[in-house]
Amino acid sequence: MAKTYDCLFKLLLIGDSGVGKTSILFRFSEDAFNISFISTIGIDFKIRTIDLDGKKVKLQIWDTAGQERFRTITTAYYRGSMGIMLVYDVTNEKSFENIKNWIRNIEENASADVEKMILGNKCDLDSKRQVSKERGEQLAIEYQIKFVETSAKDSLNVEYAFFTLARDIKAKMEKKQEASNPTRGSGAHQLRANEQQRRPTSWLSRCSLL
């Protein structure tokens, strides 16, 4: 069968318990399906297909349970993940402080070049806010990671966050590919069909093998 996509990225959502990871990935569920069979067992991961600058990209997005705490999330958990969403709750100071611990955990356990993004979730709850947007931005600058405030409740910036992370992973792959093919210019990934066959290590074929 013809391959139905160009790239496959595995993404993880990480952060303290209650910050809204499940709500970001899954639906903010306050509807009829709450009494369904599905809501009683819960969802493990989703596959989503997006169009990223003309490429068909599949995202496999995994939820994690925050109460396991950063100490017990190990290498096995991070295996193969190419992008991580670090989530805190803007109404919970502690969850913000713990982002540093999560980053340390990622550095110790995940692949060194995993792409990261920080999400300050529940920004709809302005009256209960404990962490200003500026502090979120400052932290992101400190670690050189992208940052955005989200609301899973209002679906604010959630899609934007996934597109941004996916785009950064793709850009990193293209850059790596160029580095390993120094004779090629910036159009390195636009190989013609016959060239692609001769070059099984091109990032396009490589990332679709995952």
Next chain:
Amino acid sequence: MSEPEVNTNEEKKGTSDFVEDGKNKMVIKCKYCLSKILEKKTAVYVEQEKELPLMFQGIDRKQGEIKKEMLNEYYHVDNMYIFENIGFTHQVDNYKYLTCADCEAGPVGYYDLDSKHSYIALSRIEHS
């Protein structure tokens, strides 16, 4: 319109409207929100007797009771990355149930952890 006579008694309950060359002729979508689940011609039509939990269990049921129904028409997908958009539940026995990725309606089918194959029930989805 005049139907060719040859295939009339071979037809099975209208599936010919949906199945061509043994595959899904149309795009498969969620019944409730029309989120795209499978592209055309990416899944193989199979007949098998297999029970699925009901999408709506109702509020009157007893604790721990799961209402099911027997279904016999499915689409078979041998690689999960063929799906456009889909949700996988946590494991129950040797299965993960499949849901709409957008509204989480489900189960629309199941994933078998032994074979790593997925099956979508025709009666739980929309053809378009």
